Amino acid sequence: MMSHPLSRRRLLRATAGAGLGLAVSADLLAADAAHAAADPQAAQNAAPPSERRIRLGFIGVRNQGTNNLRAFFRQPAAQVVAVCDVDRDVLAKAKALVEKETGGGCAAYTDYRKLLESRDVDAVVITTPDHWHALQTIHACEAGKDVYCEKPLTLTIAEGRAMVDAARRHKRIVQTGSQQRSDDRFRQACEIVRSGRSARSRPFGSAFPALT
Numbered sequence: 001m002m003s004h005p006l007s008r009r010r011l012l013r014a015t016a017g018a019g020l021g022l023a024v025s026a027d028l029l030a031a032d033a034a035h036a037a038a039d040p041q042a043a044q045n046a047a048p049p050s051e052r053r054i055r056l057g058f059i060g061v062r063n064q065g066t067n068n069l070r071a072f073f074r075q076p077a078a079q080v081v082a083v084c085d086v087d088r089d090v091l092a093k094a095k096a097l098v099e100k101e102t103g104g105g106c107a108a109y110t111d112y113r114k115l116l117e118s119r120d121v122d123a124v125v126i127t128t129p130d131h132w133h134a135l136q137t138i139h140a141c142e143a144g145k146d147v148y149c150e151k152p153l154t155l156t157i158a159e160g161r162a163m164v165d166a167a168r169r170h171k172r173i174v175q176t177g178s179q180q181r182s183d184d185r186f187r188q189a190c191e192i193v194r195s196g197r198s199a200r201s202r203p204f205g206s207a208f209p210a211l212t
């Protein structure tokens with residue numbers, strides 16, 4: 001079904017004729033209310049941004065992508081509406097998971113550029129291999145989507161600069177998750193060492209992802 005959300009522009013256009021304004025806008029409001037009741041996506045589109053759930057598209061939905069999907073299922077402010085993966089088996093599993101967990105539909109794409117074209121997606125979660133993060137974040141910003149991108153955000157300083165520039169140019173919110181910098185336990189350990197409370201030093205082990 002086509003959606004016809006009541007946009008500010010549509011309302012203004014319809015009410016531009018002097019004298020007709022109130023009657024026309026009342027008709028439009030009634031028509032849009034009926035349309036919204038029949039089509040939840042239309043209701044979502046018509047709601048002001050502050051009242052809308054954030055509609056998420058996931059790019060790369062295997063290991064960490066599935067972990068992130070499960071985490072966002074628990075967020076009432078978010079709604080997963082689309083998934084993308086170049087691997088069709090991974091894609092089919094993720095789509096089925098979303099539909100089972102949310103009870104709603106989920107669009108599926110093998111080309112992330114098509115997902116970015118969708119007007120039903122407000123923001124994207126990028127969980128592809130590291131070398132894709134910069135380009136997909138920049139393309140998402142250009143498409144008007146906000147971004148949550150897995151760590152490492154990028155592989156080079158030049159890519160990072162281009163990502164920051166794209167986020168600022170297109171006024172997007174871009175966040176990256178690096179839990180070993182933000183997790184409570186790591187923060188506490190860091191503060192203990194910095195405060196000098198840890199008088200004794202001991203050998204310790206640490207793990208970093210391989211730079212391949």
Ligand SMILES: NC(=O)c1ccc[n+]([C@@H]2O[C@H](COP(=O)([O-])OP(=O)(O)OC[C@H]3O[C@@H](n4cnc5c(N)ncnc54)[C@H](O)[C@@H]3O)[C@@H](O)[C@H]2O)c1
Pocket residue numbers: 059060061062063064065084085086087090110112127128129130132150151152177178179
């Ligand atoms: N924050 C964390 O704790 C954490 C943990 C694990 C992984 N990660 C990060 O998540 C990212 C993915 O890691 P993973 O373990 O999930 O890898 P993975 O190989 O399991 O999943 C990556 C998926 O991306 C898909 N893909 C590749 N190129 C694509 C493209 N151009 N468009 C769409 N899909 C594409 C692959 O087919 C695959 O299904 C990495 O950057 C990794 O560093 C973060």
